[in-house]
Amino acid sequence: xxxxxxxxxxxxxxxxxxxxxxxxxxxxxxxxxxxxxxxxxxxxxxxxxxxxxxxxxxxxxxxxxxxxxxxxxxxxxxxxxxxxxxxxxxxxxxxxxxxxxxxxxxxxxxxxxxxxxxxxxxxxxxxxxxxxxxxxxxxxxxxxxxxxxxxxxxxxxxxxxxxxxxxxxxxxxxxxxxxxxxxxxxxxxxxxxxxxxxxxxxxxxxxxxxxxxxxxxxxxxxxxxxxxxxxxxxxxxxxxxxxx
Amino acid sequence: xxxxxxxxxxxxxxxxxxxxxxxxxxxxxxxxxxxxxxxxxxxxxxxxxxxxxxxxxxxxxxxxxxxxxxxxxxxxxxxxxxxxxxxxxxxxxxxxxxxxxxxxxxxxxxxxxxxxxxxxxxxxxxxxxxxxxxxxxxxxxxxxxxxxxxxxxxxxxxxxxxxxxxxxxxxxxxxxxxxxxxxxxxxxxxxxxxxxxxxxxxxxxxxxxxxxxxxxxxxxxxxxxxxxxxxxxxxxxxxxxxxx
DNA sequence: CTGAAAGGACGGATTCCCACACCTTTTCGA
DNA sequence: TCGAAAAGGTGTGGGAATCCGTCCTTTCAG
Numbered sequence: 001x002x003x004x005x006x007x008x009x010x011x012x013x014x015x016x017x018x019x020x021x022x023x024x025x026x027x028x029x030x031x032x033x034x035x036x037x038x039x040x041x042x043x044x045x046x047x048x049x050x051x052x053x054x055x056x057x058x059x060x061x062x063x064x065x066x067x068x069x070x071x072x073x074x075x076x077x078x079x080x081x082x083x084x085x086x087x088x089x090x091x092x093x094x095x096x097x098x099x100x101x102x103x104x105x106x107x108x109x110x111x112x113x114x115x116x117x118x119x120x121x122x123x124x125x126x127x128x129x130x131x132x133x134x135x136x137x138x139x140x141x142x143x144x145x146x147x148x149x150x151x152x153x154x155x156x157x158x159x160x161x162x163x164x165x166x167x168x169x170x171x172x173x174x175x176x177x178x179x180x181x182x183x184x185x186x187x188x189x190x191x192x193x194x195x196x197x198x199x200x201x202x203x204x205x206x207x208x209x210x211x212x213x214x215x216x217x218x219x220x221x222x223x224x225x226x227x228x229x230x231x232x233x234x235x236x237x238x239x240x241x242x243x244x
Numbered sequence: 245x246x247x248x249x250x251x252x253x254x255x256x257x258x259x260x261x262x263x264x265x266x267x268x269x270x271x272x273x274x275x276x277x278x279x280x281x282x283x284x285x286x287x288x289x290x291x292x293x294x295x296x297x298x299x300x301x302x303x304x305x306x307x308x309x310x311x312x313x314x315x316x317x318x319x320x321x322x323x324x325x326x327x328x329x330x331x332x333x334x335x336x337x338x339x340x341x342x343x344x345x346x347x348x349x350x351x352x353x354x355x356x357x358x359x360x361x362x363x364x365x366x367x368x369x370x371x372x373x374x375x376x377x378x379x380x381x382x383x384x385x386x387x388x389x390x391x392x393x394x395x396x397x398x399x400x401x402x403x404x405x406x407x408x409x410x411x412x413x414x415x416x417x418x419x420x421x422x423x424x425x426x427x428x429x430x431x432x433x434x435x436x437x438x439x440x441x442x443x444x445x446x447x448x449x450x451x452x453x454x455x456x457x458x459x460x461x462x463x464x465x466x467x468x469x470x471x472x473x474x475x476x477x478x479x480x481x482x483x484x485x486x487x488x
Numbered sequence: 489c490t491g492a493a494a495g496g497a498c499g500g501a502t503t504c505c506c507a508c509a510c511c512t513t514t515t516c517g518a
Numbered sequence: 519t520c521g522a523a524a525a526g527g528t529g530t531g532g533g534a535a536t537c538c539g540t541c542c543t544t545t546c547a548g
Binding site: 024025060062063064081083084085086 | 503504513516
Binding site for chain 4: 086
């Protein structure tokens with residue numbers, strides 16, 4: 001049952017005994033809010049809920065939340081104004097994205113694999129479930145995206161909304177979270193890569209084909225189109241980040 | 245862009261502002277080891293690495309690890325023997341599984357959705373990548389499983405190995421972890437459900453068809469067979485756990 | 489019989505987190 | 519006009535989790 005002795009045993013037990021990353025509440029809060037901001041889920045200029053309400057929603061102490069808000073303030077993603085009618089706002093414009101770290105770059109294939117899995121799985125489930133009105137709403141996003149083909153940050157923001165919207169079609173909060181995390185990991189990789197308008201145009205054509213398949217509950221086509229769509233990104237990354 | 249006022253706004257921001265679960269190192273360790281044991285990834289009688297080595301691997305202090313080991317000892321999943329040649333061992337036989345809690349039961353649809361997504365996504369990726377020898381190894385599992393059709397715990401253990409094995413076909417540790425977590429969540433639901441041999445036999449037939457599709461790199465068929473396979477469980481659960 | 493290898497136990501230092509109270513700034517509304 | 523309300527900003531003390539190091543106890547191989 002076990003692997004052959006001497007073989008490079010990469011068994012599933014490696015995962016069991018892998019380091020536990022006990023993320024602190026502070027870290028997770030920075031991560032969550034930071035990702036939502038960088039993805040555009042919290043658009044520039046948006047006002048966050050008041051600290052006293054937000055810490056209740058997040059289930060953490062106010063002092064812990066403030067640590068996170070201060071950290072995001074120092075990195076330029078948030079700014080706060082005092083007094084009645086004040087609050088904490090998403091910066092507008094956002095600070096430039098940090099270039100990906102060496103570790104992130106080293107794991108780009110794993111990130112793409114995870115994305116492939118999550119996105120294809122969700123595309124299939126969405127095709128099975130999608131309700132017409134929700135699909136129509138996503139269709140509008142695709143029209144809006146055509147005006148952003150020469151502005152990658154703007155394009156990417158709507159692109160993220162579209163992909164997260166797919167997850168919402170499944171009506172499952174857990175999957176929405178999974179998709180959000182996946183998109184966050186991808187953004188770290190691709191935000192610094194040049195994307196010619198022709199590439200984005202072609203990607204959005206795939207978006208339309210995908211949505212058409214979902215509308216028809218054609219799960220097989222949805223999976224195929226999604227695979228093709230994601231492969232496009234992988235080819236670009238593979239060309240830039242060669243790996244043995 | 246926002247939802248209509250007054251509408252039951254279930255936006256993606258609900259996920260952003262959802263409670264952060266700052267899992268402690270102790271809790272995560274209990275969860276990880278406990279799941280691995282319950283899934284049979286750590287077979288009964290297996291000896292764990294020595295505490296001093298294991299805490300290094302897990303990246304936690306020995307006292308924290310001991311808390312987890314003691315907890316799993318009290319629940320009957322582990323027992324320790326002192327002295328040279330001693331160690332910490334997985335109990336044999338395992339204690340009976342706890343019946344699923346009300347919360348787990350309430351979220352069974354979400355768990356099934358996540359499983360559907362992860363398994364289908366992985367099946368597609370595995371079909372794309374699978375190498376012959378690795379597929380052969382999984383084939384052997386399916387032969388072994390035929391002898392367990394009237395012993396559900398034994399069946400389930402090999403079943404888990406098969407599904408985790410699929411994830412390993414992708415060669416991606418993150419996906420193996422995701423699959424392990426998914427199987428753990430499923431086990432909480434199904435371990436207390438009667439599974440007639442005919443059902444298990446039919447499920448294993450689907451296993452074979454799935455593996456055949458993977459061998460041929462037929463991604464569409466793999467996705468279809470996997471969907472059908474998982475749907476079987478969902479039907480059983482839907483009959484037992486009616487939900488509006 | 490001795491030493492090595494294993495689990496078992498303790499105590500202090502540190503970090504994280506929480507709860508609560510209070511201050512400062514700003515603006516809305518009576 | 520002038521509080522009251524709503525927001526961010528600040529501080530303190532305590533509790534819990536974790537880490538680190540040390541020592542004890544048990545058992546067995548050599």
